[in-house]
Amino acid sequence: MTMAMPALPVRILGTGEHIPHEQVSSAALDKRWGKPAGWTARHSGIDHRHFAGAGETTSSMAASAAIGALAAAGLEAGELDCIVSACSVPEQAIPCTAVLVQRELGLHDSGIAAFDVNATCLSFLAALDMLTAAIAVGRYQRVLLVSSEVASAGLPWHDPATAMLFGDGAGAVVLGRADDSETGVLGSHFQTFSAGAELCRVRSGGTRVRPAEGMDAFMQGAHFEMRGPATYRMAALRLPAFLRQLFERANVTLERLACIVPHQASVKGLAHLEAALRLPADLLVRRLHERGNQLAASIPVALHHAVISGRLKRGQLVALVGSGAGLSFGGSVLRY
Template identity: 40%
Template sequence: MTVPRPSPSVLPVRILGTGRALPSRVVPTAEVAALCDPSGGLTAEAAEARTGVRERRWLSGTETALTLGAQAALNALSAANVELQEIDVLLNASGSQAQPIPDGGALLARELGLSGRAAYSLHGTCLSFLLALQHASLLIASGQAARVLIVSTEGGSVGLNLTQPESALLIGDGAAAVLLGPAVRSGQGLHAARIETYPEGAEHTRIRAGGSLLNARSPGIQDQDYLFDMQGLGILKLASRVVPAFLERLRPGLSTGLPGISRVIPHQASKVGLDLLRRYNWPEDRVEVTLPTLGNVIAASLPLTLHQALTAGRAGEGDTVLMVGTGAGLTAGGLILEF
């Protein structure tokens, strides 16, 4: 028996404020290239041309993903003129974990000094923010919450495999936060959201150790098993095959244009990944990019790029934004939000 899906409707939510926090250490591509290839065979020019990244931020000193996340959260609250204790739910939407347990939501709440509120994680690697935004919209639309704070904070630089320049040259650290509340006008809110997972790509992006399958007591465990492992070509081949049809299911016409879309906020996966967007006939001047100066900040890439578009005035009241990307799994995700 096939159960019919309910007709889509707008979830009436709006963004009240956004904020970001970046590590103080700026790392040029030349420095990362030298770490990946001490012989000098990988030049900074070649590395930048390959990745599209000029510089990124890495944690240093006393900075942690938790301190960055808390600062981004406070910045978003300040932008919205909302007090911390007015939050109903705190969602941790981060791809890299501070530690396995307790949940990162509890750790962020402790860092913020927030007690007695729901605080938990939604983890979808690079698409964690999209999952959290959809979840927050459902909470608000159903009346279960009035203000939901989403925090995406990443410290992926600590787990880079420098023998794999393909990924090591891409990853940066940083945090972004978005505060959501009820809509104030008709049509404002989440118009569409879709997630599709293609597990044939599960081996393309992974950190093998640290869970119950492979851990410190496993025979033959090696340090590199705890480091980030990415097979970029496999990801691109699979994404090229599945994403066009995925876009059509999200909204008909998206694989050949931008029907009803004012601005695109894509995950900053890589230069090649962003270049692939051209095949969908999406004008470059309507696509927001942060890759050259921030790199791929995992789950924080989407909210950091959204924050840039909003603060620069390239997205705002009345605009309809497409947020889209892929994550490990391989998972494709996108949502359409009217401001």
């Protein structure tokens, strides 16, 4: 039996989002691929998504979302003591994206610590778990956590079934130590099954596929590859047990949750989550229909929507859950 974890005194002080300039409808993708009208929307569950336009980079979008989160928290950027970027794909190989976010925020001479955490689509949750522990023991006081994704840069446009699912965007939260018992992180849980390591991948960009050994192979490996049906089957098999263990660690039941903020992977994935947990239709926070799958940014963007729409209020319980390449699962339950 999974043991319950002690709650940690960490509070979400503010949330923010950046919506890229270019709105791309599923009708426009129908025309691009020569599909019948309504094909993309019917198969993806997405009405439209947004793509980064000219001048919009991973770090600039992250900084835009961060400014909103800082304003909601009532803080200035200079009051932070740590900046963490949690993206599936960084803006560049070196230096890390958090360095570029720090510069975008005008903090280039501040000395504020800046580093990345990468766990693909689970990057936000993995970083949240690490920072929760760091804040709880007093290592940091006020931390900016951002997830910003330009998925459109590496989509396989020859594969409509995959390319239609994704959108760009950024979400941010400011974290701080809670000074009361009304907020806190009740529990977190992560699992990885590397039998699924080849199901979702981008092979280039690291040291495995090298430009000097052939640019054709490098360019081919630079596009996102996904074996969708196999990914779904493996996730569907593992998800119910994982969720039971998450809720046991947090010592909560579904009935106590105000909402669940899931990774917006696909309409089929969201439907399976709803069916597996036998959820009421309104418990899941859904943004897929007008954001698409934003990789690691999906969860903080959906969380931001839950907060600003009133779906999630102070003192209420929320579960953040997702999956990512690996194949990995992650989740946290917190009292907002």
